[in-house]
Amino acid sequence: MLHQxxxxxxxxxxxxxxxxxxxxxxxxxxxxEAVRRAVSGRSIRDMEQGExxxxxxxxxxxxxxxxxxxxxxxxxxxxxxxxxxGDRIERPAGGGAGGAGSGASPDGMGEDDFVFRITREEFxxxxxxxxxxxxxxxxxxxxxxxxxxxRRAGFISEGTPTNLHVVRxxxxxxxxxxxxxxxxxxxxxxxxxxxxxxxxxxxxxxxEILALKAQxxxxxxxxxxxxxxxxxxxxxxxxxxxxxxxxxxAMFCLMDVSGSMDEARKDIxxxxxxxxxxxxxxxxxxxxxxxxxxxxxxxxxxxxxxxxSTESGGTVVSSALTLMHEIIQARYPxxxxxxxxxxxxxxxxxxxxxxxxxxxxSDRLLPLTRYFAYVQVADEDQNLWQEYSLVQAAHxxxxxxxxxxxxxxxxxxxxxxxxxxxP
Numbered sequence: 001m002l003h004q005x006x007x008x009x010x011x012x013x014x015x016x017x018x019x020x021x022x023x024x025x026x027x028x029x030x031x032x033e034a035v036r037r038a039v040s041g042r043s044i045r046d047m048e049q050g051e052x053x054x055x056x057x058x059x060x061x062x063x064x065x066x067x068x069x070x071x072x073x074x075x076x077x078x079x080x081x082x083x084x085x086g087d088r089i090e091r092p093a094g095g096g097a098g099g100a101g102s103g104a105s106p107d108g109m110g111e112d113d114f115v116f117r118i119t120r121e122e123f124x125x126x127x128x129x130x131x132x133x134x135x136x137x138x139x140x141x142x143x144x145x146x147x148x149x150x151r152r153a154g155f156i157s158e159g160t161p162t163n164l165h166v167v168r169x170x171x172x173x174x175x176x177x178x179x180x181x182x183x184x185x186x187x188x189x190x191x192x193x194x195x196x197x198x199x200x201x202x203x204x205x206x207x208e209i210l211a212l213k214a215q216x217x218x219x220x221x222x223x224x225x226x227x228x229x230x231x232x233x234x235x236x237x238x239x240x241x242x243x244x245x246x247x248x249x250a251m252f253c254l255m256d257v258s259g260s261m262d263e264a265r266k267d268i269x270x271x272x273x274x275x276x277x278x279x280x281x282x283x284x285x286x287x288x289x290x291x292x293x294x295x296x297x298x299x300x301x302x303x304x305x306x307x308x309s310t311e312s313g314g315t316v317v318s319s320a321l322t323l324m325h326e327i328i329q330a331r332y333p334x335x336x337x338x339x340x341x342x343x344x345x346x347x348x349x350x351x352x353x354x355x356x357x358x359x360x361x362s363d364r365l366l367p368l369t370r371y372f373a374y375v376q377v378a379d380e381d382q383n384l385w386q387e388y389s390l391v392q393a394a395h396x397x398x399x400x401x402x403x404x405x406x407x408x409x410x411x412x413x414x415x416x417x418x419x420x421x422x423p
Contacts (some may be wrong), residue, residue, distance in 0.1 A: 007081070024122070039076065051279040083188065151241075152237060152238070154169055159236025164235075168235040169235050172233040181223050249286070250288045250328075251287060253276065253290065256320075267406075272377075273307070288332075290324075291303060293320075295314055296315070315348055318360060324341065325365055343375065344374075345374075345376060362395065366395045369397065
């Protein structure tokens with residue numbers, strides 16, 4: 001039996017969920033640009049909030065028809081108390097057909113831009129809409145919690161009405177009717193031929209003719225009793241769930257906490273990593289985030305210690321890269337995990353150690369990682385920046401950017417993690 005469920009729950013006072021979704025889809029580009037402009041003036045604590053979006057008048061205005069310049073018109077509108085037939089009216093200054101509210105009018109009348117508010121979830125969706133981990137691939141099939149995909153697998157005799165295949169069902173019904181009525185139709189054709197022969201011969205007894213007609217009528221009733229469509233004929237589309245390889249990713253966050261990193265630079269680095277962590281947790285379920293802090297020595301720390309600890313000291317950047325390589329070898333095989341790295345530093349490092357960092361990246365880390373991003377929270381070119389420039393020229397999966405102020409965090413983040421085609 002087919003059941004219909006009608007959802008009569010209210011969607012809020014003076015609101016329509018369907019109309020709102022269509023509106024957001026129609027003006028998706030304008031809303032995305034408005035969100036990008038809005039985040040430039042926000043702090044990291046205010047990221048997950050709604051926003052008032054303003055759309056220009058010309059984007060939401062409806063087309064109208066107006067009279068063009070020129071022509072002769074002889075009409076007086078109802079309610080006119082100033083002109084009579086035959087008066088000549090001067091053409092208004094400005095010429096052309098202008099729509100209502102186009103620009104500021106002399107009398108102060110006009111139309112404002114259309115302003116509406118998007119929710120916190122909608123704001124974050126538009127903000128991260130065109131971002132993704134570069135070169136993410138599916139690596140293996142997990143037996144414990146695989147991803148599933150629904151695929152077609154022929155037809156079955158039982159299912160829901162929404163999956164009913166009409167053509168296949170009618171084909172089955174036609175074949176059944178042909179099979180069940182084949183002998184009856186053959187017998188019917190024989191009797192009809194005998195009846196026609198009997199009617200042509202006058203000496204045929206009347207009782208024989210009546211018997212033939214009775215048999216023919218019985219066979220026709222028997223054919224009429226064969227149902228046109230039987231529940232046995234119904235065929236439904238069958239779908240099965242098949243496991244898919246799961247994309248697992250490990251993101252290494254490396255932050256310099258040496259003495260050369262003052263509070264302003266540390267704050268920029270923390271904001272960048274908070275934004276990265278927010279992006280990963282919202283868009284990827286199976287992603288491990290490993291936090292590494294370093295001065296002269298590197299150590300793996302918790303999320304709370306990574307963002308709140310005030311420890312400082314000298315600078316040996318290679319210690320963090322070495323620890324990252326050791327963790328990859330111990331816990332994250334490159335054939336099963338998508339390895340990513342993000343490093344933030346002011347670039348100040350021992351000259352001999354910077355060359356060692358270049359060798360570690362080129363020879364050990366970059367062959368194992370899908371993507372590695374380096375962010376320097378200082379304008380001046382330090383020795384580490386110079387060594388990393390050589391790495392960038394030789395490895396396409398390495399990127400580097402500079403951030404000199406909080407206002408540059410979001411543009412740099414979007415540039416580093418914009419969507420790209422998987423090779």
